[in-house]
Amino acid sequence: MKHIDTTCLIDDDRIFIFAAKRILKATNFCNNFTIYNNGAEALTGLRDIIKSGNNIPDLILLDLNMPIMDGWQFLDEFVKIENSKKTTLYIVSSSIDPADSEKAKQYEQITDFIVKPITKDALTEIVNTINTK
Amino acid sequence: MKELYNQLFQKHKTEDNTSLTYMDSLQRDIAIGSWEVNLQTDTVIWSAMTKTIHEVEQDYQPNVKEGVNFFLEGYNRDLISLLFARAVNDQQSYDREFQLKTAKNNIKWVRIVAYPVIEDNKTKKVIGVLQDITEKNNTLNELKLKEELIRTTFEHAPNGMALVSLSGEIITLNKTFCDYLGYTTEELIGCKINKLSHPGDIDIIPANIKNLIDGVSDKFECEKRYIKKDGSYINCILSISILRNENNQPIHFISHLIDITERKVAHKEVETLLTTTKSQNEKLLNFAHIVSHNLRSHSGNLEMLLDIMKTDLPECTENEFFPLIEEAVNNLSETISNLNEVSIINSKESKDLKAVNLLKTTHTALANFKASIIATDAKINISIDSNIYVLVIPAYLDSILFNLISNSIKYKRPDATPVINISAQQTTDFIKITVSDNGLGIDLDLHKNKIFGLYKTFHKHQEARGLGLYITKNQVEAMNGKINVSSKPNEGTTFTIHLKHEAH
Numbered sequence: 001m002k003h004i005d006t007t008c009l010i011d012d013d014r015i016f017i018f019a020a021k022r023i024l025k026a027t028n029f030c031n032n033f034t035i036y037n038n039g040a041e042a043l044t045g046l047r048d049i050i051k052s053g054n055n056i057p058d059l060i061l062l063d064l065n066m067p068i069m070d071g072w073q074f075l076d077e078f079v080k081i082e083n084s085k086k087t088t089l090y091i092v093s094s095s096i097d098p099a100d101s102e103k104a105k106q107y108e109q110i111t112d113f114i115v116k117p118i119t120k121d122a123l124t125e126i127v128n129t130i131n132t133k
Numbered sequence: 134m135k136e137l138y139n140q141l142f143q144k145h146k147t148e149d150n151t152s153l154t155y156m157d158s159l160q161r162d163i164a165i166g167s168w169e170v171n172l173q174t175d176t177v178i179w180s181a182m183t184k185t186i187h188e189v190e191q192d193y194q195p196n197v198k199e200g201v202n203f204f205l206e207g208y209n210r211d212l213i214s215l216l217f218a219r220a221v222n223d224q225q226s227y228d229r230e231f232q233l234k235t236a237k238n239n240i241k242w243v244r245i246v247a248y249p250v251i252e253d254n255k256t257k258k259v260i261g262v263l264q265d266i267t268e269k270n271n272t273l274n275e276l277k278l279k280e281e282l283i284r285t286t287f288e289h290a291p292n293g294m295a296l297v298s299l300s301g302e303i304i305t306l307n308k309t310f311c312d313y314l315g316y317t318t319e320e321l322i323g324c325k326i327n328k329l330s331h332p333g334d335i336d337i338i339p340a341n342i343k344n345l346i347d348g349v350s351d352k353f354e355c356e357k358r359y360i361k362k363d364g365s366y367i368n369c370i371l372s373i374s375i376l377r378n379e380n381n382q383p384i385h386f387i388s389h390l391i392d393i394t395e396r397k398v399a400h401k402e403v404e405t406l407l408t409t410t411k412s413q414n415e416k417l418l419n420f421a422h423i424v425s426h427n428l429r430s431h432s433g434n435l436e437m438l439l440d441i442m443k444t445d446l447p448e449c450t451e452n453e454f455f456p457l458i459e460e461a462v463n464n465l466s467e468t469i470s471n472l473n474e475v476s477i478i479n480s481k482e483s484k485d486l487k488a489v490n491l492l493k494t495t496h497t498a499l500a501n502f503k504a505s506i507i508a509t510d511a512k513i514n515i516s517i518d519s520n521i522y523v524l525v526i527p528a529y530l531d532s533i534l535f536n537l538i539s540n541s542i543k544y545k546r547p548d549a550t551p552v553i554n555i556s557a558q559q560t561t562d563f564i565k566i567t568v569s570d571n572g573l574g575i576d577l578d579l580h581k582n583k584i585f586g587l588y589k590t591f592h593k594h595q596e597a598r599g600l601g602l603y604i605t606k607n608q609v610e611a612m613n614g615k616i617n618v619s620s621k622p623n624e625g626t627t628f629t630i631h632l633k634h635e636a637h
Contacts (some may be wrong), residue, residue, distance in 0.1 A: 016430075016433075022445070096429070120440065
């Protein structure tokens, strides 16, 4: 299994973060997590990481509906960051609005669109995708 | 007239051929013919023009009886008989207008002047002239009719009309105009029309009036308020045109008024209603969004937490609460996903309609039920022309047929082999699809209003969710169609769906 240093979770939902961390840990996929509660926080945090010369997280799970700066606004800024293509990014959202999944297809950076609730199977799928990359 | 007659008739009598022709042509030119009834010899003489007016051949030999019979039966014939008898018996001359029917069956107006010729106190002859006045009378009558028409139109027009002098006084006006403003005719005649104007609108008129007088325009229209006698005001559409004489000099204005107060009020009501509907629709969309996103995320979290609990703390699944909580969470998630289905239907627009072959779609829908058809021994009769295409959102038609067929099988009578008839007919505007069964049926007297309702179930069936017909109705309506049901308990149910076809 390919080793993943850090997974970045961008979501304002505490319960989701708790559960996602738990499941990811259970699969022995990754033990380090960077958590941001909205797009703006994530953008600042990720910029700081790059500035300090550290590696950008290998996997980002991005929620869409968040306060202050939502997922789409975050993406529009994030794609401008150098090295942004080095990470694997998934949208993980409760939205079943077809407009959202259509929009997701327009971003090269988005690997896939996962509808919540996230299950163990879905996470295993993500892990497999990254491993075959 | 007598002199004229004498001239005409005396010459006629001379039997001088040249004069006769001359007199005849003269008679023809003025459309006057002459005639004579000789009472002694009982003979009648008509001049050439008289014959022409009667449209008889020139060799026609008139007599008294036939002459009278040319007059229209009834009033005309009775009157000429009476007047002629008076001329003979009382030696009274007459000059009257009559209507006669010519030999060619044309109705003509004629003026007849008659004089008795008296010798020895006895009437020997009655002589006279006959003038064709049809054209004159027709013109007069037409004019009268037109006048009547204009007068009636003016008086009884559903809109207010007034004749206004160039200086702005009302010359005459109709009842509607008075009714609009609550005045009597007498109160308004002679009144300055701009005194009735709403003070705020008084400036509209002058410039436009000048254009009318100068001939820049011949009509102008505006919206304007008028003050009623009781002080309230009405909204009107005012249209003013100008009447000119033969020298193109303006004589007066014709003002035409339409009261649109009610229309304005109605318009406002419609606008308010529209705004309300719009905002309600927005609220509904917001609600759909709340359902779609917020509720989903909560129920999703619950599912996720239970999932983790199961793996991390397997011992807790043995707790008697666990399966109950799990069931509650699953039900919650299902309800939310049902609500989502419904809210998505309502936000779809009819522009996504596609022409779909109904027979093919029906067969595809039936393919889903292969197993249950065999298990229940159901008999399916399809009577759909292979050329019928319906204009639908394909997924909706699939779902509608699926739901109806599924209901027919699900709610079969335990004691009868299910028979399902699916048929379609094309009408000018719609394709009428009928799905009928011999199943349990629904008591419509009890459930009429609820049958297409959300979460309404009518039978104890383990799979009854009370969602199918609600979604079906919503889908049919989203495609601009309609759905009806007729049913009798223990006999069966028939659903009739009207959908647009390709041409519409």
